[in-house]
Amino acid sequence: MASKHQAAILPQKGGPLSVGERTTPEPGPNEVLIQVKAVALNPVDYYQRDFGIPPVPVYPAVLGCDTSGIVAKLGSQVSGLALGSRVIALASSFFQHGSPDYGAFQQYVLAQADGVIPLPDNLSFEEGAVFPLAVMTALTAWTTVGVPLDTKYSPQDRQAVLIWGGASSVGSFAIQSAKSLGFTVYATASPKHHDYLKTLGAHAVFDYRAPDVVSQIVDAVKKDGVDLHIAHCVVNEALQPTLDVLKETKGNGVAKVAHSPILPPDHPTLDNTEITFNYPPMDPAKRDEHISQCFHGWLQGGLKSGSIVPSPGIQIEAGGLEGLNPALDKLRAGVSGIKIVVPI
Ligand SMILES: NC(=O)c1ccc[n+]([C@@H]2O[C@H](COP(=O)([O-])OP(=O)(O)OC[C@H]3O[C@@H](n4cnc5c(N)ncnc54)[C@H](OP(=O)(O)O)[C@@H]3O)[C@@H](O)[C@H]2O)c1
CATH class of the missing domain: 3.40.50.720 (NAD(P)-binding Rossmann-like Domain)
Structure with missing residues (x-):
C-alpha cells in the first residue's frame, strides 16, 4: 500500500491552509524525495494563499518553495547525493504545473535534483532552509x-x-x-x-x-x-x-x-x-541549467568555502504544519531583516 504523510493543503483560493493526509509520491529519474525538516517562508506563499496570485493552477494545492531535510529516496539518474543525507532543496510546484507533490509545506516533498545540494554539517536545518528561493x-x-x-x-x-x-x-x-x-x-x-x-x-x-x-x-x-x-x-x-x-x-x-x-x-x-x-528562463531546459548553476555551482561552492552564509537573521516559528498559517500572517504583516522559518 502507498505511504501517506501530512501536508498543509490549500483547498481553495483565499485559504487558509489546512493540515491533511496525502499519498507520498515516488521520485522520477531526476528527482529526490525529501523528508522535510524545516521550511522558510516567502511573500509569494501568502500571495498565493490569500489572493491566488501568481495563479495557482491546481486545487487542492501545496505551497512553499524553501526546504531542508533528509534524502528519503533518489531517482534512478540522480548522482552526488546519498540516501539519508542532509540537503537544502528548492521544492516548488511553480515549475511543475502546480503539482502538489512538489510544494514544500508537507512532510515529504519531491524536488528536481538540479535544485538539491548537501546541507553542510555546520548548518542547522533551519539555517539551510533560508537559501533556495532567495538565492x-x-x-x-x-x-x-x-x-x-x-x-x-x-x-x-x-x-x-x-x-x-x-x-x-x-x-x-x-x-x-x-x-x-x-x-x-x-x-x-x-x-x-x-x-x-x-x-x-x-x-x-x-x-x-x-x-x-x-x-x-x-x-x-x-x-x-x-x-x-x-x-x-x-x-x-x-x-x-x-x-x-x-x-x-x-x-x-x-x-x-x-x-x-x-x-x-x-x-x-x-x-x-x-x-x-526578474524571472528565471521560461524554456525548461535553459531553466534547469540555470537552477543547476545557481545551486550546484554558486551556492554549493560558496557554502563549501564558507564565503556564503545564511542571511538575513532567522526567526523560528513553532507549530509545524499547523503553525504555517500564523507564520504566514506574520510575514504578511511585515518583517525587517529576518527570514521566518518553521521546523516541520
Ligand atoms: N521575481 C521573483 O521570482 C521573486 C522571487 C522571490 C521574491 N520576489 C519578490 O521580491 C521581493 C522581496 O522578497 P523578500 O522575501 O526578500 O522580502 P522580505 O525579506 O520580506 O522584505 C522585507 C524587507 O524589505 C525591506 N524594505 C521594504 N521596503 C523598502 C524600501 N522602500 N527600501 C528598502 N528596503 C525596503 C525592509 O528593510 P528594512 O528592514 O531595512 O526596513 C525589510 O527588511 C518581494 O516583493 C517578493 O515578492 C520575487
Whole structure:
C-alpha cells in the first residue's frame, strides 16, 4: 500500500491552509524525495494563499518553495547525493504545473535534483532552509541584466551595483552574490541593519527613508570613482529612487535594472535604461541549467568555502504544519531583516 504523510493543503483560493493526509509520491529519474525538516517562508506563499496570485493552477494545492531535510529516496539518474543525507532543496510546484507533490509545506516533498545540494554539517536545518528561493532570485537578477554568474571583476574594473532593499531576504543574497562577482556594492536599508549588511559584503549602505538618500548615494559613487549602471530593485515602490540614482551615475551608457516584485504597468522609466522583471528562463531546459548553476555551482561552492552564509537573521516559528498559517500572517504583516522559518 502507498505511504501517506501530512501536508498543509490549500483547498481553495483565499485559504487558509489546512493540515491533511496525502499519498507520498515516488521520485522520477531526476528527482529526490525529501523528508522535510524545516521550511522558510516567502511573500509569494501568502500571495498565493490569500489572493491566488501568481495563479495557482491546481486545487487542492501545496505551497512553499524553501526546504531542508533528509534524502528519503533518489531517482534512478540522480548522482552526488546519498540516501539519508542532509540537503537544502528548492521544492516548488511553480515549475511543475502546480503539482502538489512538489510544494514544500508537507512532510515529504519531491524536488528536481538540479535544485538539491548537501546541507553542510555546520548548518542547522533551519539555517539551510533560508537559501533556495532567495538565492535563486538574487542570482537570476544577474543573468536578467546580462551578468554571467562566473563573472569575477577585480577592484581595478571599478564595477558597482545598487541593491535597493538590502535587508530583505533576496537583498541579503543580492549583496553576498554581488561581492562574490567582484562588484562594489551600494545598498539601502534601515540604519539598524547597516553594519550587518557590510559584513555580508556591502561597501556602503544608505537609509532609504532619508529625504536625500538619492544624492547621498550619487555623491558616494562619484567620490569612489566607480561605474554604476546596474541595479537590482528588490522591494516594492523603490523603482523611482533607483532610477534617480542611475540617471546621475550611468553617464551616456545603457543602464539595466532587474526588478524582483511584479512590475506595475505604469512603472516609472528612464531614457537608455532597460527595466526587466526578474524571472528565471521560461524554456525548461535553459531553466534547469540555470537552477543547476545557481545551486550546484554558486551556492554549493560558496557554502563549501564558507564565503556564503545564511542571511538575513532567522526567526523560528513553532507549530509545524499547523503553525504555517500564523507564520504566514506574520510575514504578511511585515518583517525587517529576518527570514521566518518553521521546523516541520
Ligand atoms: N521575481 C521573483 O521570482 C521573486 C522571487 C522571490 C521574491 N520576489 C519578490 O521580491 C521581493 C522581496 O522578497 P523578500 O522575501 O526578500 O522580502 P522580505 O525579506 O520580506 O522584505 C522585507 C524587507 O524589505 C525591506 N524594505 C521594504 N521596503 C523598502 C524600501 N522602500 N527600501 C528598502 N528596503 C525596503 C525592509 O528593510 P528594512 O528592514 O531595512 O526596513 C525589510 O527588511 C518581494 O516583493 C517578493 O515578492 C520575487
